[in-house]
Amino acid sequence: xxxxxxxxxxxxxxxCTGRVERVLMGVPGVQQASAxxxxxxxxxxxxxxxxxxxxxxxxxxxxxxxxxxTARLDIEGMTCxxCTGRVERxxxxxxxxxxxxxxxxxxxxxxxYVEGTLAPRDLAEAVTxxxxxxxxxxxxxxxxxxxxxxxxxxxxxxxxxxxALALSLPVFALAMGAHLIPGLHHLIAATIGERTxxxxxxxxxxxxLALPGRMFLRIGIPALVRGAPEMNSLVALGSLAxxxxxxxxxxxxxxxxxxxxxxxxxxxxxxxTLILLGRWLEARAKGRAGEAISRLIGLQPKTARVQTxxxxxxxxxxxxxxxxxxxxxxxxxxxxxxxxxEGAGHINESMLTGEPxxxxxxxxxxxxxxxxxxxxxxxxxxxxxxxxxxLARIIAMVEQAQGAxxxxxxxxxxxxxxxxxxxxxxxxxxxxxxxxAGMGFTHAFxxxxxxxxxxxxxxxxxxxPVSILVGTGRGAELGLLFRRGDALQRLAEVTxxxxxxxxxxxxxxxxxxxxxxxxxxxxxxxxxxxAGAEARSEHPLARAILDAAAARDIPHAPVKRVKALAGMxxxxxxEGAMLWLxxxxxxxxxxxxxxxxxxxxxxxxxxxxxxxxxxxDDKPVALMALSDPIKPEARAAIDALHRAGVxxxxxxGDTRATAQAVADTLGIDQIEAEVLPDGKRAAIDxxxxxxxxAFVGDGINDAPALAAADVGLAIGxxxxxxxEAAQVVLMxxxxxxxxxxxxxxxxxxxxxxxxxxxxxxxxxxxIPVAMGVxxxxxxxxxxxxxxxGAMAFSSVFVVSNALRLRRAAx
Numbered sequence: 001x002x003x004x005x006x007x008x009x010x011x012x013x014x015x016c017t018g019r020v021e022r023v024l025m026g027v028p029g030v031q032q033a034s035a036x037x038x039x040x041x042x043x044x045x046x047x048x049x050x051x052x053x054x055x056x057x058x059x060x061x062x063x064x065x066x067x068x069x070t071a072r073l074d075i076e077g078m079t080c081x082x083c084t085g086r087v088e089r090x091x092x093x094x095x096x097x098x099x100x101x102x103x104x105x106x107x108x109x110x111x112x113y114v115e116g117t118l119a120p121r122d123l124a125e126a127v128t129x130x131x132x133x134x135x136x137x138x139x140x141x142x143x144x145x146x147x148x149x150x151x152x153x154x155x156x157x158x159x160x161x162x163x164a165l166a167l168s169l170p171v172f173a174l175a176m177g178a179h180l181i182p183g184l185h186h187l188i189a190a191t192i193g194e195r196t197x198x199x200x201x202x203x204x205x206x207x208x209l210a211l212p213g214r215m216f217l218r219i220g221i222p223a224l225v226r227g228a229p230e231m232n233s234l235v236a237l238g239s240l241a242x243x244x245x246x247x248x249x250x251x252x253x254x255x256x257x258x259x260x261x262x263x264x265x266x267x268x269x270x271x272x273t274l275i276l277l278g279r280w281l282e283a284r285a286k287g288r289a290g291e292a293i294s295r296l297i298g299l300q301p302k303t304a305r306v307q308t309x310x311x312x313x314x315x316x317x318x319x320x321x322x323x324x325x326x327x328x329x330x331x332x333x334x335x336x337x338x339x340x341x342e343g344a345g346h347i348n349e350s351m352l353t354g355e356p357x358x359x360x361x362x363x364x365x366x367x368x369x370x371x372x373x374x375x376x377x378x379x380x381x382x383x384x385x386x387x388x389x390x391l392a393r394i395i396a397m398v399e400q401a402q403g404a405x406x407x408x409x410x411x412x413x414x415x416x417x418x419x420x421x422x423x424x425x426x427x428x429x430x431x432x433x434x435x436x437a438g439m440g441f442t443h444a445f446x447x448x449x450x451x452x453x454x455x456x457x458x459x460x461x462x463x464x465p466v467s468i469l470v471g472t473g474r475g476a477e478l479g480l481l482f483r484r485g486d487a488l489q490r491l492a493e494v495t496x497x498x499x500x501x502x503x504x505x506x507x508x509x510x511x512x513x514x515x516x517x518x519x520x521x522x523x524x525x526x527x528x529x530x531a532g533a534e535a536r537s538e539h540p541l542a543r544a545i546l547d548a549a550a551a552r553d554i555p556h557a558p559v560k561r562v563k564a565l566a567g568m569x570x571x572x573x574x575e576g577a578m579l580w581l582x583x584x585x586x587x588x589x590x591x592x593x594x595x596x597x598x599x600x601x602x603x604x605x606x607x608x609x610x611x612x613x614x615x616x617d618d619k620p621v622a623l624m625a626l627s628d629p630i631k632p633e634a635r636a637a638i639d640a641l642h643r644a645g646v647x648x649x650x651x652x653g654d655t656r657a658t659a660q661a662v663a664d665t666l667g668i669d670q671i672e673a674e675v676l677p678d679g680k681r682a683a684i685d686x687x688x689x690x691x692x693x694a695f696v697g698d699g700i701n702d703a704p705a706l707a708a709a710d711v712g713l714a715i716g717x718x719x720x721x722x723x724e725a726a727q728v729v730l731m732x733x734x735x736x737x738x739x740x741x742x743x744x745x746x747x748x749x750x751x752x753x754x755x756x757x758x759x760x761x762x763x764x765x766x767i768p769v770a771m772g773v774x775x776x777x778x779x780x781x782x783x784x785x786x787x788x789g790a791m792a793f794s795s796v797f798v799v800s801n802a803l804r805l806r807r808a809a810x
Contacts, residue, residue, distance in 0.1 A: 004095035006066040023062040071120035072137035073109040090130035105465035157280035160212035168269040175266035201265035213272040238452040242268040299370035304335035328378040338380035345376025423455040450770035454787035459794040463755035470805040471748035479731035487727035491745040495691030501652040503698040506628040512548035514625035532557040567676030580615040591618040605657030640739035680705035744809040
């Protein structure tokens with residue numbers, strides 16, 4: 001029987017508690033459920049098949065979602081896919097944990113859990129108890145020192161490798177020198193003697209295992225005792241078996257038949273040394289894989305100059321608060337997000353957008369921490385600190401994506417769960433088969449150790465996460481932020497990409513191009529009324545009308561009770577009449593007959609302009625047209641997507657004629673025109689008939705489509721709502737970022753497949769070699785030393801192959 005409890009903020013009355021209890025009791029396996037209205041909690045006792053995850057799902061479906069928390073853990077000692085599986089199982093068995101994703105490349109875990117059932121420290125303690133020391137990652141907003149941790153790991157492994165190398169070289173020289181240098185065997189026998197040589201080798205090998213090799217024994221042996229062997233267990237067993245047998249031959253040779261009295265100290269020492277070499281090279285490569293995060297963290301200055309009543313003071317960034325006035329010298333990096341209060345100049349935002357041209361900024365404009373000031377001295381007011389800054393959110397976004405597990409990883413997880421036990425069985429079988437075949441103890445023993453050493457779940461465990469690590473880091477450098485790691489795989493699979501028009505393919509800054517009075521009102525009266533109504537609107541088209549009125553110094557007419565009509569326009573009370581402003585649907589709702597003027601509207605739409613009608617009550621009084629220039633990069637973006645074999649669609653609320661004009665200019669394959677915001681989800685479903693679909697947008701009205709698409713890509717210059725609904729954020733406004741994101745995602749998936757092929761093919765090919773199956777009967781198979789070298793090379797190869805992604809999507 002398992003007990004857990006949930007915090008449920010949505011309970012407000014006794015009826016709610018009854019509903020919650022009935023929902024929980026309806027889940028198979030639940031024995032008892034009790035909801036407490038005062039504490040806003042529900043306590044549950046359950047057996048299989050009930051799990052915390054399906055209890056949470058049942059509460060969500062009933063409208064009483066459990067309050068969820070997310071914790072990130074830094075974990076030490078994970079060296080292969082078996083380790084990550086062990087850690088995931090240790091977390092998933094905890095009552096209250098709904099999902100746990102462990103990443104070998106970043107040595108971290110992200111855990112979603114039900115608040116009230118656990119604390120983050122409980123998660124860390126459970127992982128530590130499983131044999132992998134863990135601590136809760138800093139959640140205070142400051143980026144974790146990833147680069148320092150990776151550098152420290154590489155430095156520690158290098159030091160351990162050098163110690164092992166210094167101790168192993170004399171062992172190797174004494175044991176193998178006789179085979180490499182003629183006469184050395186006789187020299188050893190004539191001077192120190194063979195048995196003394198064995199004693200020296202045993203002493204040095206003991207130091208190798210006790211000092212640098214202790215990491216394998218400390219982790220591998222307890223894991224073996226717990227019945228959950230992993231990579232360290234194989235290394236520990238292989239090296240210990242060689243050492244213990246050799247020690248028996250040295251200390252008590254009478255216990256071993258004369259024909260089998262050989263020592264393998266060099267195998268035990270060299271195995272540890274070569275695997276440490278592989279781990280060190282792997283750690284160095286992983287450090288380079290995480291360079292993107294390190295560079296992002298390094299963009300923020302450590303101190304800033306603050307204007308105070310007592311003058312200018314230099315303060316650390318951590319001591320700054322919102323509202324502080326900071327001074328920004330020419331060429332200096334912006335310390336934190338803020339708004340310019342004095343001065344004007346240019347800011348280089350290439351770290352955010354990838355666009356090298358500095359942007360003009362003046363009083364009232366926003367600036368972002370980490371960007372670079374031009375040649376002007378500025379003052380600005382801090383608007384965000386710590387984890388609330390754009391840079392901190394970008395870092396958190398990239399780290400979250402890097403910790404994700406792609407669907408393709410599922411196969412690896414199933415294989416690695418049984419891999420190490422299977423290798424141990426193969427090793428014992430190899431020993432038994434060669435012994436029964438009459439090849440003698442020595443041959444059987446060497447083959448069994450080689451099988452244990454050459455098997456490498458490390459490469460399988462690293463194949464996917466290290467590619468995600470490098471790929472998402474490369475994306476951050478290009479201004480492509482993958483908010484979810486699985487978006488990499490989903491984007492690579494899309495066959496059609498839909499674009500919103502306004503602000504995505506066009507500049508998003510429309511201007512009034514035509515104004516045709518249809519009644520007795522003058523242009524001045526029309527613009528005054530339109531501006532009075534649009535002054536209360538946030539639609540991009542409203543700005544065009546307001547700018548046109550301002551350019552002619554036309555004051556806004558008094559209007560009241562302005563109401564936005566979603567996807568149509570707006571209505572307002574003006575001069576004793578109802579004012580309607582919008583598209584044909586708005587006119588239909590007003591009951592205005594615009595048929596006599598439809599030819600004029602169609603002619604404007606054919607030029608790619610957006611007709612906007614105005615009516616007073618049910619009488620049409622004006623036809624205006626707004627023109628939104630197409631972004632100069634849009635055509636190149638569409639062409640690049642076509643070259644990639646992807647169809648391109650446009651989903652817009654504009655008239656079909658306007659949409660068709662833009663589509664013809666850009667070479668778009670398919671259009672969905674006159675689509676209301678609540679109809680964009682249905683438009684995405686229609687596009688999905690062609691295959692997996694991605695959607696690119698920037699506005700609030702695009703959020704449903706961004707969420708409904710297989711992959712949503714938000715233009716970073718768009719609204720926060722759109723960015724939150726998307727899985728990928730293009731930090732700049734350049735639509736060519738979509739083609740770069742597609743290219744990068746395909747490169748990452750190809751890289752993952754290469755890594756997985758290598759990892760599986762390596763084991764499939766070399767385990768039989770180590771067993772001696774693929775050599776002539778009676779042949780030596782593969783020596784443990786060569787097996788250790790091959791195993792180390794396997795992981796290094798996978799990481800090095802992933803590093804090629806640092807040049808992807810150029």
